[in-house]
Amino acid sequence: MLTLNQVAYRWPDAAADCLHAISLELRDGEWLALTGDNGAGKSTLLRIMAGLLSPTSGSVTLNGEPIAQLKNRQRAAAIGVLFQEAENQIFHSNVAQEVAFGLKLQRLSAEEISRRTQAALRLCQLTDVAEAHPLDLHAAP
Incomplete structure (x- = not known):
């Protein structure tokens, strides 16, 4: 479980926080999509949730462990982020x-990578477009 408790963030040299007192729990297997206006703090929040940025205040834990203390490989095995x-x-x-790319980074066996992929x-x-270039995909009308 990924837990944010009263997370705030202020960019260096900024006069005010861009994120204020954000608390949430994201359980294993759940997906989260953040939407909002440009500059609302979506990417900043995602970076904090993934352990790529440290909050100014508050805490972020992954399965009870402070996310900042986890190794990159541990975070990558549990959290995936797709930026805009x-x-x-x-x-x-x-x-x-x-x-399959992320699975290969976890050094799983070829059989496990294939199964999970x-x-x-x-x-x-996406099975019908598995061999297509990712940038050739588009939304259906």
Whole structure:
């Protein structure tokens, strides 16, 4: 479980916090989408939740452990983040390889990577576009 308790953030040299007293719990298997106006703090909050940025005050824990004390590999195994500039985050030439990328970083066996990749493609209804380039995907009308 990812827990934020009274998290606030203030950018260096800023006069005021951009995030104020945010508390939430995100349980294993849950997904979260943040929406809001430009400059509302969505990306800042995601970076704090992923342990990429430390809050000015408050705490962030992953399964009861302070997220800042976890190794990158531990965080990566539990938390995935997709930022709004997806084209800057594409590393492979097809959807299946892109889905498998994070699993390879966890040094799982080839069989486990294949199993999890196929399961994720089915879950997201992407099996029919598994060999397509990720930037060629688009929303249906």
